[in-house]
Amino acid sequence: MNEIHDHLPLPNIKPNSVALLFKRFLEPSFVVSYLWLITKIERQPFSGDYWVLAIMAFFASSYIFGEMHGRRLRRNPKSVRWIVPIFIDWLLVVAVLAVLGYVCELYSLFTVKIIVPWVIGTPFGLVVSQHAQSRVMKDMRTKGDIEKAIIIGVNPASLKLAERLADYPALMLNLMGYFDDRAVGRQPEGTYTPLLGKMSDVAAYVREHGINRVYISMPISAQPRVLQVIDELQDTTASVYFIPDIYIFNLIQARFDYVGGMAVMGICETPFTGINKFVKRASDIVLASIIQLMLLPVMLVIAICVKATSPGPVIFKQRRYGLDGEEIVVYKFRSMTVMEDGGSVQQATKGDMRLTKIGGFLRKSSLDELPQFFNVIQGRMSIVGPRPHAVAHNELYRKQIKGYMLRHKVKPGITGWAQVNGLRGETETLDKMRARIEFDLEYLRRWSLVFDLWIIIQTVRMVLKKENAY
Template sequence: MLATLDKSSGSQRSGLSFSSSVETFLDPAVAVAMLFACAGADGERLGAPYIILALIVFSLTFPGNIFLNDSFRRMLRKTVVNWLIVAIILLFFGEASGYINFFPRNVIYGWLAATPVALIATNALARWAIPNLLSIEGYTRTAVIAGCNDIGTRLAESFASNRFIGVHFVGYFDDRKRDRLERIGEAPLLGSLNQLADYVKSHHVDHIYLALPMATQPRILKVLDNLKDTTASIFFVPDIFVTDLIQGRVDQVGGMPVVAVCETPFTGASGLLKRLSDIILSILILILISPLMLITAIGVKLSSRGPVIFKQRRYGLDGKEIVVYKFRSMTTCDDGQVVKQATRGDSRITPFGAFIRKTSIDELPQFVNVLQGRMSIVGPRPHAVAHNETYRKIIKGYMVRHKVKPGITGWAQVNGYRGETETVDKMEKRIEYDLEYLRNWSLGMDLWIVIKTALLMVKDSRAY
């Protein structure tokens, strides 16, 4: 819910809807405007080909997924990656269909090069301008919170930390005395819940957030009944959101509202997009690396006795067992009830095996797993079944990572948690990154992980 407050477009009708509208339309509008500007600068007439291209570009970039509260570095990365994806799609289909021949090449290439610069500039400008616009009278909305508890104080902290929400928080209402409230901080306690309606009417409060426990339903209904005589917008912040939501959202089942607490990001169109990208990329990559895989297979066979391909049981989607392929890099093929992780200087690793592990060449057969549908190119790395059975008992939320297919590379690996996890603390950090990936997945994020993985292949000191 706290994430929804600064990313969804329907939570508020003033400051938030204004900033959300900017987030939604800024990138598509800039991309289309730059197309027309580049065409105009070259003396082109904006005929049907440009209009069609503008509609395609708008569709590919709408809605924008760069949020005003993102750090500048995150905004920069998302802008470049998002536009790179759009450019690849447009050039591929433009060349394949011949549609690109309707435009001068200098206009298209100039537009593709200039647009990310314009996007970065306009996003930076929006970060400076919008807080000033929200400070103008009529944009900022006054808000109170009913319920001074953990979820209520977190909500208040979100108001204070986000300059783009456009909410002026004035205080809490709670039936408890101030000395019984643990986290109220400097915010005033304005009165009891029975005094809320009178205060709202007399002080022209715009928004009321009900952060009351769902167990107190009669009290909530009484508060709502008292507020019927006000014009304030009322938002319910159920205490279910104190948990760590994975793809949390409100949905409907047969017309009945339900709240997703833990769900995979790959449902519907997102799941189809993820699978198509996996199939296309894995086929292209397997074609490109087939000579390297042949050479590696010969090297494994000549370096030590044993099979070329090491097959190991891992947990896949929904915790079901799958078989994962790797080039064998050790003299043993452990896959029993106890599997010892590889360590630095491990005597089981062959000299050739050390090289292919260092460069991640040993993972290349897993692109076949991707084609089989057992794995994805990007996702949480699969652990041995024996390791899963150990860590699921001691790390909270460990099995949630299996809401998606395991990946050849993942968010944890490109953030320094690759290789041996010799302590529980390191495994916990790996799981934190895996769950962050599930919460924030996008195709752009997948591409960024692939790029970072390629850069790390030749210089990662954690690989052995």
């Protein structure tokens, strides 16, 4: 249950306006100002070309800094852990500007002696800005310029919300305590915020102490009491938020939507809907096509070696489960003397006697997976996603691991989040397979194009190290 609650979203909690002011306006303004300063130092006119660059840099940094800020509000930064994300965010901005500059053919309009110091020096200025932001928000907290919040109901969801409020000081929310009709002795362990009273005491406490936010975390069975509290809170100025008890479930891409004007909440959905579906497919086609063209000579050499060293076909075809649990045919260079695809499939193990003369090398270097880029171009697979398992393995593990089939809400991938976390190759125990599934589901929750690129980079690193592949 704790693993489930670790993935609870932050319901209706937005970054503080001061923090967003820094990220959306002040820091982008610093980016532009620093560019202007360098041009003055170099005695270059801040011409129309630099104005175009400044505008693109402002909006790119405003968007990227603001979007990433919501994911990086954690407390207690230690050593360089809070500095590294700043450099990563700036590299993303530079990458966006580089792509725009290439597409618009703007490279020749700027001098190296201005662009290089700007690119190198800006993140250090952003570090100073981040430190200034922390000091400002600390002063605001000291002066009490923060919102007050209470939680109605003591249960796993409300305890996790309290933990999040403590973990994200940039939200500028001070949790005063809980209200619950249950006795103190019946509260779950870990309740470190005081119990202030019963539900009947909420409205009076809100008025007396100027509470800004009320979070209601009660089961649906308590509807009459909840409705009474909400009715009483209408006589206050507090904002009221409801934390539905569906958060006890394993949520995947949970979000609110509207069907014919009626609000519904999705609790288990693929991340690839709308524009995300287009972005994912476009990136797959572009990357797979480039990789295929680059590695075509290598694939021809491998095909000749496979044919020359053992009897049988060059390509091994195996049935796997794809998107929505539908069967697909996955291609690999044959690395074994057998071609198992029946009701029982034995995983490859270290020192497996079924390997061909070059099979061990192909599997350890992952070169046997190269034909799967054709699967990507066909639309059966993606470059990054949960690794497809043999149909026989799926039928076995879906009965033993809860949520196993949720990994099929997306297309299977050539590499995945589980593989770059050390779960590549053989999964000889149920615990290892369960751990792999946890990482697959985490990928569904966290997906972004940047996350995909990060997994690809980590995959290349692991392939070069040749870990856990037999």
